[in-house]
Amino acid sequence: EVQLVESGGGLVQPGGSLRLSCAASGFTFSDHYMDWVRQAPGKGLEWVGRTRDKINSYSTEYAASVKGRFTVSRDGSKNSLYLQMNSLQSEDTAVYYCARSIRDSSGHYNFDYWGQGTLVTVSS
């Protein structure tokens, strides 16, 4: 059974840093693209960033709103995905979800499993 469990959320002051973790189980972690998606309170979903699979050297992509401030990484030995968030702003307040992506027959990647989310609140 695929499981994704996020942790690390909490209250942080503007300008501060936080690292989120996502523990993955039930599948071969290195074979999958992994993503972070966030949802501000009462708002819709926003893609944050991605790390590709081992074959693609775990390369990354980011949303413009977080590029240069957030870093997606992974540790295969721990089957864990991370989101390092620096220079946090009030608009980064959201529930952060990790999601597994799967390749379809055309070679594009779509989300199939999601974690339960972890809340990040940026406030003084």
Next chain:
Amino acid sequence: DIRMTQSPSSLSASIGDRVTITCRASQDIRNYLAWFQQKPGKAPKSLIYAASSLQSGVPSKFSGSGYGTEFTLTISSLQPEDSATYYCQHYDTYPPTFGGGTKVEIK
């Protein structure tokens, strides 16, 4: 970025009704379109990918169609457990973007 527009933003329907939600993309995304269901306080659940393919374990009352810029999600016979917000999302190019959501309520 590609803009995804859903309509309606909310709807109310009766048990057993057929419900259709529309999603429009600001440019051609071929069939790289997914649908998600989210219940209050819960994580999104993946329903459909490639515009019309059901994710594993998703009941067949959900169906998707469309290509290019216009897509639909249909619930064939609305049940109480279908009360949720539904999101479309394109994954043709970076960044993948989501529609604003459609809240489905039971009358």
